[in-house]
Amino acid sequence: MDFGSKYVYKYAQSESESVSDDDDNDVLGNDADQLFRPQAQSRNIERRPQHQVVSMPDKTAVVSQKRKRLRKPDTNVLSITFNKLLQPGEMHAGDPVYSTECTAIASHLSKIQVDKKGSTTSNDTESKWRCEFCPHINTVD
16 A cells, blocks of 8 residues: 555644735744644634736736635545555554654654674674654664
8 A cells, every 4th residue: 555645644723724825924823834724713814805816007916815725735645556456465463663752653664774783793683763753763673
């Protein structure tokens, strides 16, 4: 199974955003990302007059103040081709491997490094996984 993204995000608020080219930073009320605003706040903002784009003889135009409602990118979408459904799947036995710092789970996209333990003559190896969400290195059984 192929995922649309290797990261998964759980929305705490609305799954859509309200975007306008005319807004300044103060209207949105979010310093981190100017495009996203919770749905509850977007309903409470007073409505501005809406203007249509008008062509002028001197090639100037009135900028539209109409708000557009767009769906946020959804990383929880699966992308499956029908050929993959016909092929035998890979089975993974065992418990999931959690990061000790952020409790993220290693997936088939995670890179596991195999390091030799102790002396060079020993056959003992240790598998380590660097979490994609936090830079913590975890030991894999």
